[in-house]
Amino acid sequence: MSHVPDGPESVFTYGAPALKFGPGSSDEIGFDLSLLGARRVLVVTDPGVAATGAPDRVAERMTAYGIEAVVHDSAHVEPTDASIATAVERARAAGPFDAFVAVGGGSAIDTAKAVDLLLTNPGELMDYVNVPVGAGRAPASPLAPLVAVPTTTGTGAESTTICVLDVLSLQVKTGISHVRLRPVLAVVDPRLTMTQPPGVTASAGMDILCHALESWTARPYTSYERKAPEQRVPYCGANPISDMWSERAMRLLSGAFRTAVRDGSDETARGDMALAATFAGLGFGNAGVHVPHANAYPIAGRVKDFHPEGYPQDEPMVPHGMAVALTAPEAFRWTFDASPERHLAAARFLDPTAEPGADPAALLPRVLCDLMRDIGLPDGIGGVGYDASDIDGLVDGALKQQRLLATCPKPVRADDLAAIFERSIRLWE
Amino acid sequence: MSHVPDGPESVFTYGAPALKFGPGSSDEIGFDLSLLGARRVLVVTDPGVAATGAPDRVAERMTAYGIEAVVHDSAHVEPTDASIATAVERARAAGPFDAFVAVGGGSAIDTAKAVDLLLTNPGELMDYVNVPVGAGRAPASPLAPLVAVPTTTGTGAESTTICVLDVLSLQVKTGISHVRLRPVLAVVDPRLTMTQPPGVTASAGMDILCHALESWTARPYTSYERKAPEQRVPYCGANPISDMWSERAMRLLSGAFRTAVRDGSDETARGDMALAATFAGLGFGNAGVHVPHANAYPIAGRVKDFHPEGYPQDEPMVPHGMAVALTAPEAFRWTFDASPERHLAAARFLDPTAEPGADPAALLPRVLCDLMRDIGLPDGIGGVGYDASDIDGLVDGALKQQRLLATCPKPVRADDLAAIFERSIRLWE
Numbered sequence: 086m087s088h089v090p091d092g093p094e095s096v097f098t099y100g101a102p103a104l105k106f107g108p109g110s111s112d113e114i115g116f117d118l119s120l121l122g123a124r125r126v127l128v129v130t131d132p133g134v135a136a137t138g139a140p141d142r143v144a145e146r147m148t149a150y151g152i153e154a155v156v157h158d159s160a161h162v163e164p165t166d167a168s169i170a171t172a173v174e175r176a177r178a179a180g181p182f183d184a185f186v187a188v189g190g191g192s193a194i195d196t197a198k199a200v201d202l203l204l205t206n207p208g209e210l211m212d213y214v215n216v217p218v219g220a221g222r223a224p225a226s227p228l229a230p231l232v233a234v235p236t237t238t239g240t241g242a243e244s245t246t247i248c249v250l251d252v253l254s255l256q257v258k259t260g261i262s263h264v265r266l267r268p269v270l271a272v273v274d275p276r277l278t279m280t281q282p283p284g285v286t287a288s289a290g291m292d293i294l295c296h297a298l299e300s301w302t303a304r305p306y307t308s309y310e311r312k313a314p315e316q317r318v319p320y321c322g323a324n325p326i327s328d329m330w331s332e333r334a335m336r337l338l339s340g341a342f343r344t345a346v347r348d349g350s351d352e353t354a355r356g357d358m359a360l361a362a363t364f365a366g367l368g369f370g371n372a373g374v375h376v377p378h379a380n381a382y383p384i385a386g387r388v389k390d391f392h393p394e395g396y397p398q399d400e401p402m403v404p405h406g407m408a409v410a411l412t413a414p415e416a417f418r419w420t421f422d423a424s425p426e427r428h429l430a431a432a433r434f435l436d437p438t439a440e441p442g443a444d445p446a447a448l449l450p451r452v453l454c455d456l457m458r459d460i461g462l463p464d465g466i467g468g469v470g471y472d473a474s475d476i477d478g479l480v481d482g483a484l485k486q487q488r489l490l491a492t493c494p495k496p497v498r499a500d501d502l503a504a505i506f507e508r509s510i511r512l513w514e
Numbered sequence: 515m516s517h518v519p520d521g522p523e524s525v526f527t528y529g530a531p532a533l534k535f536g537p538g539s540s541d542e543i544g545f546d547l548s549l550l551g552a553r554r555v556l557v558v559t560d561p562g563v564a565a566t567g568a569p570d571r572v573a574e575r576m577t578a579y580g581i582e583a584v585v586h587d588s589a590h591v592e593p594t595d596a597s598i599a600t601a602v603e604r605a606r607a608a609g610p611f612d613a614f615v616a617v618g619g620g621s622a623i624d625t626a627k628a629v630d631l632l633l634t635n636p637g638e639l640m641d642y643v644n645v646p647v648g649a650g651r652a653p654a655s656p657l658a659p660l661v662a663v664p665t666t667t668g669t670g671a672e673s674t675t676i677c678v679l680d681v682l683s684l685q686v687k688t689g690i691s692h693v694r695l696r697p698v699l700a701v702v703d704p705r706l707t708m709t710q711p712p713g714v715t716a717s718a719g720m721d722i723l724c725h726a727l728e729s730w731t732a733r734p735y736t737s738y739e740r741k742a743p744e745q746r747v748p749y750c751g752a753n754p755i756s757d758m759w760s761e762r763a764m765r766l767l768s769g770a771f772r773t774a775v776r777d778g779s780d781e782t783a784r785g786d787m788a789l790a791a792t793f794a795g796l797g798f799g800n801a802g803v804h805v806p807h808a809n810a811y812p813i814a815g816r817v818k819d820f821h822p823e824g825y826p827q828d829e830p831m832v833p834h835g836m837a838v839a840l841t842a843p844e845a846f847r848w849t850f851d852a853s854p855e856r857h858l859a860a861a862r863f864l865d866p867t868a869e870p871g872a873d874p875a876a877l878l879p880r881v882l883c884d885l886m887r888d889i890g891l892p893d894g895i896g897g898v899g900y901d902a903s904d905i906d907g908l909v910d911g912a913l914k915q916q917r918l919l920a921t922c923p924k925p926v927r928a929d930d931l932a933a934i935f936e937r938s939i940r941l942w943e
Contacts, residue, residue, distance in 0.1 A: 096536035104755070107525035109740075116743035311538075314545035325789060326533070333758055360754060 094309040097324040098317060099371050100264065101244060102233070102271045104363065108356075111143050111234055111274035114186060115150030121230045121269065123184035125153045127176055129197035131160040133397060134189040134236050137280050143188055143234060155179050160189060160196035162397055163385065163405065165251040169199045169210055176200045184230045187268075188277075190289070191240030191405065194233045195248040198266045201228045202248075210261075215488060218252055218259040224266075233268040236277040238345075238358040239289025239406050241296055241366020243271035246319045249405075251386060257485060258382040264319055267370075275359040279349060284395030285404070286346045287460040290338065290358060292406030294435070294456075295413055296365035297334040299374035300327045302420055302427055303492045306372075320373030320492060330368030335434035337361035346460045373492035376416040376483075376505065381408035383482025384466060391469040403469050410457060411466050414450035415508040419501060421446035423494035454513050465512040476506045523738040526753040527746060528800050529693060530673060531662070531700045533792065537785075540572055540663055540703035543615060544579030550659045550698065552613035554582045556605055558626035560589040562826060563618040563665050566709050572617055572663060584608050589618060589625035591826055592814065592834065594680040598628045598639055605629045613659045616697075617706075619718070620669030620834065623662045624677040627695045630657045631677075639690075644917060647681055647688040653695075662697040665706040667774075667787040668718025668835050670725055670795020672700035675748045678834075680815060686914060687811040693748050696799075704788040708778060713824030714833070715775045716889040719767065719787060721835030723864075723885075724842055725794035726763040729756045729801035731849055731856055732921045749802030749921060759797030764863035766790035775889045802921035805845040805912075805934065810837035812911025813895060820898040832898050839886060840895050843879035844937040848930060850875035852923035883942050894941040905935045 105113065118126060126147070130140040135158040144154035159175050161168030176182070182204065187197035202213060205228045211219040233243035247262045281289070306322035341357035348354070385408040388401050396404055403411075421428045425445060432439045432449040435456070441448045463469050471479065480502045484490070490497050534542065547555060555576070559569040564587040573583035588604050590597030605611070611633065616626035631642060634657045640648040662672035676691045710718070735751035770786035777783070814837040817830050825833055832840075850857045854874060861868045861878040864885070870877045892898050900908065909931045913919070919926050 090538065094536075096534060096539045096542070099533040099535070101530060101532075103530075104528040105525060106528070106753075107523075109519065110525045113525075113743035314542040324535075329758060329762055 089311055089313045092311055093307050094311050095307070097306040097321050098319070099326050100267060100319065101367050101370070102268045104271050104273065106273045106360070106363065108274060108276050110272050111277060112146045114143060114232055114234070114272055115147035115152045117232065117270055117272070118147060118152050118184055119150045121184055123152060123230065125182055126184045126186055127179065127182040127200070128154050128156040128186045128188055129160055129172065129200060130156065130158050130188045130193050131162055132158045133162065134193060139236060139277050140188040143186065160193040162192045163251060163402060164192050164196050164199070164249070165253050166210055167253055169196060169250060172196050172200050173203045173210070176204055180204060182229065184232065186232045186234060188234045188236060190235065190237035191242040191249070194235065194240070194242035194268070195250065197231055197233070198248040199250070199261065201231050202261070202266065205229050213261045214252070215259050215262060218255065218257060223263055228265050231268040232270045232272060234272045234274070234277065235362065237281055237285055237289045238278050238355070238362040239292040241293070241362055241370060243268055243273070244363065244366030245370040256386060257482065258386040262319065262488070271363065273359050273363050275352065275356040278355050278359055281349060282395030283346050283349060283461070284393055286349060286358070287462060288393070288404040288406035290342050290345065290406065290460070291410035291457070291462065293334060293358070293362045293365045294338055295377045295409045296369040296374060297331040297338070298413070298417065298431055299377060300369040300372035301331040301335070301431055302417065302424060302494055303372045303375060304494045319371065321371065322492060323372050327368040327372035330364045332434055334361045334365035334368065335431060337364065339435050339437065342456065343459055373489070375489055375493040376420065376497065377409045377413040379483045379486035379489040380412040380416070380479070380502070380506070381405060382486050383479045384408040384411060384469070384471070386482060387475070387478060389470045407462060407469070410462055411469065412505050412509040414453040414512055415505045417453070418446050418450045419505055420494050421449070458513055464514050465509050466506065467510040472510065473507070476503055479506050518740055518742045521740055522736050523740050524736070526735040526750050527748070528755050529696060529748065530796050530799070531697045533700050533702065535702045535789070535792065537703060537705050539701050540706060541575050543572060543661055543663070543701055544576035544581045546661065546699055546701070547576060547581050547613055548579045550613055552581060552659065554611055555613045555615055556608065556611040556629070557583050557585040557615045557617060558589055558601065558629060559585065559587050559617045559622050560591055561587045562591065563622060568665060568706050569617040572615065589622040591621045592680060592831060593621050593625050593628070593678070594682050595639055596682055598625055598679060601625050601629050602632045605633055609633060611658065613661065615661045615663060617663045617665060619664065619666035620671040620678070623664065623669070623671035623697070624679065626660055626662070627677040628679070628690065630660050631690070631695065634658050642690045643681070644688050644691060647684065647686060652692055657694050660697040661699045661701060663701045663703070663706065664791065666710055666714060666718045667707050667784070667791040668721040670722070670791055670799060672697055672702070673792065673795030674799040685815055686911065687815040691748065691917070700792065702788050702792050704781065704785040707784050707788055710778060711824030712775050712778060713822055713890070715778060715787070716891060717822070717833040717835035719771050719774065719835065719889070720839035720886070720891065722763060722787070722791045722794045723767055724806045724838045725798040725803060726760040726767070727842070727846065727860055728803035728806060729798040730760040730764070730860055731846065731853060731923055732801045732804060733923045748800065750800060751921060752801050756797040756801035759793045761863055763790045763794035763797065764860060766793065768864050768866065771885065772888055802918065804918055804922040805849065805926065806838045806842040808912045808915035808918040809841040809845070809908070809931070809935070810834060811915050812908045813837040813840060813898070813900070815911060816904070816907060818899045836891060836898070839891055840898065841934050841938040843882040843941055844934045846878045846882070847875050848934055849923050850878070887942055893943050894938050895935065896939040901939065902936070905932055908935050
C-alpha cells in the first residue's frame, strides 16, 4: 500500500490507556464512564475476586452517576476458549452494553477484552485468535470502551492490547492481539490488592519483574528492517519510552517486592507494587517480551499435577507469573552476550549492592534466584513437576510463540531453548 | 454529586496521546488517519511552516490511503482571538472534516484544537475560554480526532489539553483547557525540526526545560485536599509519572541543548530535543507548571518593541519559551526552600558537574543562567524591553494566571512576584 524506504527501522510507537491511580480511585469509575457516554455496563470478574466484594462495590458506586451495572463472575482463572465462549454467551443474553469494566487479575481483564470484542464485532473467538491456532482476523470496528481495574499486581493486562487464553482441544496457550483491545482507562486502586495472598503476590510480582526485564533486554526497535505502517505491531522492540518504564518498575520492585510478599498489609509496599505493575505494563505493552514469556506458555499449558498456594485448588495449574519466572534466570544467562551492559544495569536496578564477579553473565541470574528463593517460588521447572523427559514438549510449545520470540535480542533455535529448560530443572539446590 | 472522603488527595490521573516517533513518521499519517475512520481532513499550519513545504508533503502522503486533505495556513504565530476566529471561519467554509491534523509549533497545534472544538461543538470561542476572561464552558461532545505533528521542539502542545491565545481587546494571554482538547496521536518526526533557526531552537528549548523543571518542582498531588471526580483537572500536581518524564527530559536536554542551538544539522541532537520536548509535554501535561509560565503570559502579552531573531519580524513579540525562561532562575531561587533536594537534583540532571556552594539555593539559578547565556537568550526581562516601571503591570498579569499559580509549591503573593520580576531585570551582567 505504501512505499517503504530501505534500511533499518527509524520509528517507534507508543500507546497507553489513560490512568487513574491511588487509594479510592475505584470509587470514581461511574464518573469516568459517564464521560465516555456509558449508561449500561457489564462488570466482568471471576468468582474468587467476586467473593472479596470488590466488583459489587465498584458496580454499586456507579449508580450515583446514573450508570446501570450488571456483574458477571464469568472469568475463569487462566481463561480458556470454553470459558470465554460461556462468558460471551452470558453477556450476549444480558446485553446490550455500551461499556465494559473488568475487575480482577489478568484473567478477568483478558476475558473482558474478548467479551467486548465479540459483542461489538461479528464472528467467533477463533476468527480472532493469533495464527496458526486461529484465523488472526483484525477487529473491523472499534470496541466499546473497556475500563480495567486490576486487583492483582502483576499482569499489566490493563495496559496491553492482548488477550491470553488456553485452547483446550489443542493443549496450547495463545492469544488475540490487536491495538483495538487496549482498555481506554486503567483504574489502579492499591486497596483492591491488599487481599492478594502471599503466593499470588509472589507469582504475579515475578510477572511484573519479567515484563520489565524482558522489555529492557528486548531487541531494539532500530535493529529491525523498516516497516510499512500497516506492518507495525504494538510490540515494537526496546525503545526510549519502554526503557524508562522498565527501569522505574525494576527500581520500585527492588524496594517493595520482598516486603509485599512478607507483609501484605504494608500499604506503601502494596502501592509501589501496583505502580510497578502499571509501569512495567506500559513498558512491555509497547516493547514486547521474549524467552521467559514464550517458555511460560507450555510450562503453564502442560501442567500435570501442581496446585500452588493462594490459587483455586480444584484444577492443577502453574500461575502465569510463576511459569514466566522459572526459566528467567537461565534465559538471561543465555541473552547476556547480546547486551552485557543492560544485563548488568538490570541486576543493579534490582539489587543496588550487586557486584559482578569473575563471570558477569552470572550476576543477573544470581540476583533473580536470590529473590525467587526469598519469596517462596518453586526451585525451577522441576519444582512444578517437569523433568528431562518433558523438555522436547516444552521446547515445541515455546517455539509456537514466534510472535514473542521475534523480540528476543538474538536468534533463538530449538537447542537454545532446550538448554535453557534443561538448566532450569533445578535453579539453586 | 458524590461523597468525597476528608483528608489529603490520594489519587492522581495521567493521560497522553498515542505517539509515533522517529525520522519518517510523518509520512505515515494517512494510515493512522484511516484507522481513525477519517476520509476528509483539514491540515492546519502557519505561513512560516507552510513555506518549508512540510504541511503539503504531509497532506500529499495521505492520498495513498484514500484521505482527502485541505491545507490551511490559517494559524498565527502566538494565536489571538481574532486569528482563531478567522481560522474557524475558513474551516467552516471548507468543511465538513472528520479529522484534523496540525503541522507546526504550538501556535498551529493550539489553533487546530480551537478549530476542532468550534467545528464539533456549538457556541463561539469566548464561551470556552477560561474564566474570568471567558465563560469557561466545557465542550459537550467529543472533538473530532486531532493528530499533532510538531515542527518546533518545545511547546509539548501535542501532549496537552490546553489552547493558549491572546485576547487582543484585553491585552491578556489566556487559554482553553479541557481533556477533550488533547490530540489523539502525536507524530514526532525530528526531520521536520531541522529547519528551526537557532533562535527558535533556543527559545523553544527553554520552554521544554521549564516544562520539565516546573513539573518536577510543582506542588505534589498529595498536598491538595481530596477532590471529587468531577473536580479533577488534567494538571494534578507532581506525581510519580510526571516526575519520571521530567527527569528524563532534563537529562536529554543536558546532553543535546547547546549542540542543537550551535549546529542545527546535528541529527542526534535534534532527535534528543524532539524526544525531550515530547517527554516534558507528557510530564507537565499531567502535573502542571507554575511561576515561570504564569510570568510568561504578561511578559509576552505586554511586549513593546522586541523583535527576536528567527521569528516573523512584522510584529513585536517575545516568543513563549523566551518569556518563560526570563524569570525562571529567580523563580527557582524563590521556590528552593519548598523542596531543596528537588532543586539540587534538577541542577545535577541539567549539569552533572554542578556542585552547591555556600548558598545551595543559588545552584539551579546558576546552571540556568549559564545555559541561557550560552544559547544566546536576552539578559533578563530588561533584555526584551522591561524596566522597574513595568513591574506592577507584569505582576497584575501574572496574578491573573491562578490556574497555573495553583500548582506552585508554595503560596504566591503579589510581592513575591514583584521581587522575582525585579531580580530578573538583569540576570548576569
